[in-house]
Amino acid sequence: MKAVKAGICLMAIMLISGCWGQINFDQLTVVSAIGLDPDKNGMVRVTVQLSNPTLPVAAGGGSQQRRPFVNYDAVGITIQEAIERIQHQAKKSLFFPQTKIVLIGERLARRGLDDHLDYFWREMNQNLNSYVLVSRMPARLALDTAMELEAVPADEWRKYLEGDWKRPLQVDIQMYQFLPRLNQIGHQAVSPGIGPFNKSGKSEIMEIGDTAVFKNDRMVGWLSGEESQIVNWLTDASHSGSIHTDLAKEESVSFSLHSIRAQVTPVLRNGQLSMKVRVKGEAEVLTATVPLHYILENAMLRDVLNQQLESAVEETIDKVFRQYGSDVIGFGEALHRSMPAEWRKRKINWEKELRSLDTDISVSFRIRKSGLLH
């Protein structure tokens, strides 16, 4: 009899959902994106994009008539506080572990993130694999008006950032990489930017491009696509790219670049720290607006390419180190690895060191294919 009673109790426990850390599965609503904006008095406005589950089109979900996503927002001193307010609006249980995008408004990024991002360090039910984007317009507005081919814009953005084809001109960073770099002076954070590109009616087509450069927890400026590509090479994030060289006025040759290997080594000479950058790779002619004769012009093309790339690399390093004072290519960490004692001595004044750093850059590309025209 006792066993029967115990069995009935056990059965009841198991069938009651919500018990014992069980998740109330049927009340789940997946949060696909979180937007962060500044508000008055140092508060933060949190926008949460909830996606409405839909059947895949293949399973007959194409004809469903419901809103694919809904945005809720609330203001709080901490993100947690705002999310609790959102909970009251949304009524369902918010499911954070599959968040795809964390969108940070540029104004908030420039104001400083340290006070707020603590939430992402501590909260367990969240996705550290979500991508971080900095939005040129307020994040709330971006989430509201973005229009993409996919029903939920965050899905589209994540797939784009995950994919390999976007690589050369685009950095990408996930939450787990982003968070520690906010405090890592030897390797600062960068994040892809997103901004309105084309307005059509009420919705905007968003463009993911450029790169937001952070200095500690503050954003300090933007890098263009070409500069982002060089940062990608120097941080070993991508090994390919493309470049358009100007041969003469209004005459240009486009190259696609492959197998790029970049080496950043700190060199110490007479107590003066300098940076040695070596970039090697292969180039392929894609388009030319002038007639080319390979045999005659091969050497010329190569030299022009190497020269242009060399100055591009130099300008980029100059911009991030001197103008922004931020070590986004991880030179500090390279020094830390090769000369730990030197790094301990210099890290206190690292920003100053960066501004006065000597750079020795050499770029050598080999032209592998000319396009089989001659």
Add this chain to the structure above:
Amino acid sequence: MTKRQLYALSQRKRDIELRLGESSDLVARECRIGQESIPALLMWIDNLVDKRTLQLTTLSPLLSLSALPSLPDEPPECLEELCRSVISAPEAKVVGTADEAVPLLMCGWTLLFLEGASGIAVIQTQGLETRGIEEAPSSTVVRGPRDGFVESLDVNVSLVRRRIRSESVRVDKLVVGSVSHTHVAILYIHDRAKPEMVEEVRKRIGKVSIDGVLESQYIEELIKDSPRSFFPTVYSTERPDDVAGILMEGRVAILVDGSPFALALPCTLAHLLKTTEDLYLAYPVATFIRWLRYVGFMMNLLLPSVYVGTLTFHPEMVPPQLLSSILTAREGVPFPVLMETLLMELTFEVLREASVRMPRSIGSAISIVGALVIGESAVQAGIISSPAIIVVAATAIASFTIPSISLSGTVRILRFGMVLLASMFGLYGIMIGLFLLGIHLSSIKSLGMPYLAPFAPFRKKEFLRMMFRIPWFVLNKNRK
């Protein structure tokens, strides 16, 4: 003369009749033998005896006998002489008392009494109807021999013997069952099977005290190691080629009269997941199929519990698109995930039981009801979500990949336990379940062989043979 009176035929006939409670199928036939016209009496049980054999081997030689070969004054000798030189049945002998004779009578032998002789001659005239040899329905093969065991022990032994024509095959016959007197044969190859193993099997069968054995399961349950375990520690098969293979491996087989299922010992988990067909297919194919079977075994055990555990405790593990479609599919379903899964599992078990029990002629009705009504309509009516049906269906299909019926039954029961554990503790619960299972499996043995051998204790060569079907040419090379 007193002797003759003492062994008066009528009295002895009466004696036997009383023992059998004057059963109506006991037939007695009196006759007179030879010129002296010595009265004799034949008794047999109708229907157990092949009448034609009886007539050819016993009746006509006796009746056509002109002179008794021996002196009538010494009737015991005379009976022996009859057996020796008159009766043409392949088996005939003289026993001393009725106690010895009656069990033989019940087996279909014929008793011969002679006036004045104290002994009883028993003559083998057994003639039982047997089923023809057919393909074993419980284990069909695409390639391989198609004969299966039948209910007759003699036929079954012959099916094995004709596969291994070696003098070293031994057949030990025992009688089990105080009422049923069932014949049980222990088969082994004496220079391959370990003598202590054979002795142990013989001892265990000898110890069996039961009144009747109607199927080999009776024996299996009584002789198996760790009888309380859910897992079968005795192998059962319906295929003679399987038994032949078992004997060649040095294991011991047990055939039971009246059952087409042979038993084999020792039997480990790896044995239960092998089929004879593995040896008949090309080695890459056979290895692939074997792995598939291992996967099927795990799927059968774990799929529903992983479904329940992930959804109720770790939905973040489900890929986003899949989560989205599961959430949509579950919209409006009234039951929690656990209840839904249990409901579907139970429905499937009921369907399966029904399809075994129902008459063949209405088989299609059940499948229509099962597939269409329960599957399709339950989803449309919003009672069950379609992912649950997919999970249960996949589990069901995976369960048919396990070749052993008894193991498959065990896994079916354990599956429910796993689902309950998963619903309480999530994936953590599944791990607890697997640990408990592992502890149990590594603690049981079958005839001294660890149940998880050759995986634990690890024996490399045998482990490789378990994972891969090593082609014969490699094995031959190694032997040289």
